[in-house]
Structures are given as C-alpha cells and as structure tokens.
Amino acid sequence: MVAAVKADGLVSPMPNSRFAAFSFVDRITHIDGVRAVTGVYQIPHNVGRFPVSLVAEALGQLAAWVAMSECGFARRPVAALAGDTRIHAYPKAGDTLQLHVDIDSCDRDSIAYRGRAMVGDTLILELLDTLGSNLGIEIFDDPESLAKDFAILTGSGRTPGLFAGVPAPVMNVTEHQIGHRIDALLDVPEEADYFNDHFPRRPVLPATLLLDAQLQLAQQLIAETPDLAPTLQVTRITNVKVRAFSSPGSSLGLFAEFATPAEADPEPILIKVGALVGTRTIAAAKFFFAP
Numbered sequence: 001m002v003a004a005v006k007a008d009g010l011v012s013p014m015p016n017s018r019f020a021a022f023s024f025v026d027r028i029t030h031i032d033g034v035r036a037v038t039g040v041y042q043i044p045h046n047v048g049r050f051p052v053s054l055v056a057e058a059l060g061q062l063a064a065w066v067a068m069s070e071c072g073f074a075r076r077p078v079a080a081l082a083g084d085t086r087i088h089a090y091p092k093a094g095d096t097l098q099l100h101v102d103i104d105s106c107d108r109d110s111i112a113y114r115g116r117a118m119v120g121d122t123l124i125l126e127l128l129d130t131l132g133s134n135l136g137i138e139i140f141d142d143p144e145s146l147a148k149d150f151a152i153l154t155g156s157g158r159t160p161g162l163f164a165g166v167p168a169p170v171m172n173v174t175e176h177q178i179g180h181r182i183d184a185l186l187d188v189p190e191e192a193d194y195f196n197d198h199f200p201r202r203p204v205l206p207a208t209l210l211l212d213a214q215l216q217l218a219q220q221l222i223a224e225t226p227d228l229a230p231t232l233q234v235t236r237i238t239n240v241k242v243r244a245f246s247s248p249g250s251s252l253g254l255f256a257e258f259a260t261p262a263e264a265d266p267e268p269i270l271i272k273v274g275a276l277v278g279t280r281t282i283a284a285a286k287f288f289f290a291p
Contacts, residue, residue, distance in 0.1 A: 013162065015193075018141070019149050020162040022197035022206060024058035025099065027157030028065060028150075034106045037066050038099060039153070041160070045094040048165030052090055053208040053215070055097060055125045056082070059115035060132065060208075063101045067111040067134060069150055073143040077111055077132030078199075080207065082240035084128040087233075095119045109134055140199035166194065169213035171254065179225045181257035182217050186210075186275075190249045205246040210283055211237070214273035217256035218287045221271060228269065229291055235267060236288040244282040252277060261288065 013020040028039045039062045043050050064077045091097065101115040111134065115127040137143050152158055171184040188205045195203035215234060222232050246252060253276040261270040267288035275283035 013158065015162045015164055016196060018145070018197045018200045019158065020197065022057075022163075022194035023061065023158075024054060024097075024163070025062050025065065025153060026160045028062070028153045031066060031154070034066060034070055034103050036103060037062055037101050040096055040098060040157075042096045043091055043093055044161040044163055044165075046161075047093050047163060049168060050091070050093065050163075050165055051208075051212040051215075052087055052125065053212045054166075055091060055117045056085055056127055056211075057206065057208040058097060058099055059101055059117060059125070059127050060130070062099050063103065063111055063113045063115065063130075063132065065150055065153065066101070066103060067106055067132065068137065068146060070106055071108060071134070073147045073150075074137055075108060075134040076137045076140065076146075078135050078140060078204075079242055079245075080130055080132045080240075081242075082127060082130045083238060084126075085237040085240065086126040086128070087235055087237070088123045088125065089119075091117075091119055091124050097124065138201070140202050142200070164193070166209060166212075169209070169216055171213060171217070174253075179221070179258070181255060182221055183253065183255045184217060186213050186252045186254050188246050188248055188250045188252065192248070195248060202245075203248050205248075205250075207240075207242045207283070210242070210246065210252070210275060211240065211285060214254055214256060214275065214283075214285060215287060217254055218271040218273060218289075221256055221258065222269070222289060231291055232269060232289040233291075234287050235290045238286045238288070240283075240285040242283045244277070244280075246275075246277075246282070250277070252282070256287075259286075266290070 030038045098118040104112040117124045175183040267290040269289035271287045
C-alpha cells in the first residue's frame, strides 16, 4: 500500500491503490467480539458516482474485517448470498454513513450477518439474512498488509474522501422486448482502479457493481413502460446469489425481465435479473419497485 501519515494521525493511501480504490470503511468504532461491529464511512464530497449498492458493500466489508481478524487473517469472505436488502433512502455526496453489523455466526467457513446503514437519524439501507463464504486469504491479498490495515481502522482510522467513484456500466443491448425483457452484454474492463483493491492478487468484478449493472437494465425496463410511474424506485432486492468470479476482460450476458410478485410481496413491480457466462447462470437477483 502506498500511503502517507497526515499530521492528524490518519493514514492516507493513494486513491487508486489498495485500501482506497474500493474500500468503504474509514474507521471501525467498536467491536463486540464476534457479535457486533460498528464503523463509519464518509461518501466523498466530490465523488463522481456512488451507486446505492456500495452502501451494501460497506456493510459487507465491515463484517469481513471481523471475519478476517477472527481467523488471524488466514481466510476472508469473498462471496455472499443476500436474502433480503431493503433500500429506504438514497445517500448523497458528503454524507457520513453510520454502519452497524450484527453477526449471527462466524467460523472458518462462513459468516452470517445482518446490517444497517444510517445517515444521522435516517435509515438508508438494511441487509437481512446475508451469508459470506470464507476462502483462503492468500489467493486474494497479502495477510500482513490486511492485518496492518485492520490496525489502522481500529485505531485512528484512514483519511476519508479517497474514493473517486465508479463509471456507469457500459452495456450493449443484444435483444429487447419493450415492456417485457432486455438482454445485454457487459464487458468487464481489462483495467480499473477498483481491481487494485478487489483484489490485489486476484482481481474480480465486485458483486455490488454487477448488481448495479443489473439495476440499470431493470430501470430501463421501468422507464420505457408507459403505464408505470416514472417515480418508481427500487425498494427491495432479494435472492441475490453470485456463484462465480468475473475476471478482468470477461464478458457477461445480462438480462432483466418483468415477473409477477407473490401475494405476500408489498411492492407492485418485480423484475428478475441474471448474469450468464455462455449458458451458465453465475448470478441472479430479484428487484422490487414501488413509488
């Protein structure tokens, strides 16, 4: 990690380096064993683009720090199943996210947790029923560097405001049934700053950025359907599953299609999304929309 120590004691990595280019915890404020952890993250004032999926990323990273420290930085969560994500509000540039994670279980193989992100008294996002699978850490990052990063986060913290934002996903539509379904091709970039942080030894497309691309397709379906209110927003994401890593330079086939919500679902609109490599599904989710 290339970094400097400022006069106030905060560590300031280079914005495009590990511990900065895709890191969303500025300081860990409290750890209650393997039961709960709290932290803070400030969305930079000049951030280019900060999709709401990165709020979920921040909660996942906070949980990951506990999982890594608990196993002596030998293993880390790198894939997650999110049963229920609820979006209550959208944060803006300059907001400070108050992060809280409750850990249901944590062992060598996995971590199960719930979390919430607040801005002041406003609930932004909740993660419910989330499971992260732990894999050997040396494949992805240097254990000693991560241990040092953890010491920084649990001490004075790192300098906030380092994240530059992510560009909007570029997708080429391959099939389009207006008001029903969109298929598109997403080319994972060969190079991107976030690969320096996710992960230094094995770069992979963050699942939350894949989810962001899928949301863009879903929102396009909403926008082009005349009978739907243009004010509809995604309020809940369920059944998020990522079954494989997407490496730099790979191509993913994405789709978004309208489906019928179950009687128990309070939202009027459901769009199912998926990602494929060839004919093999590697990721899926359900987006629920409401006014």
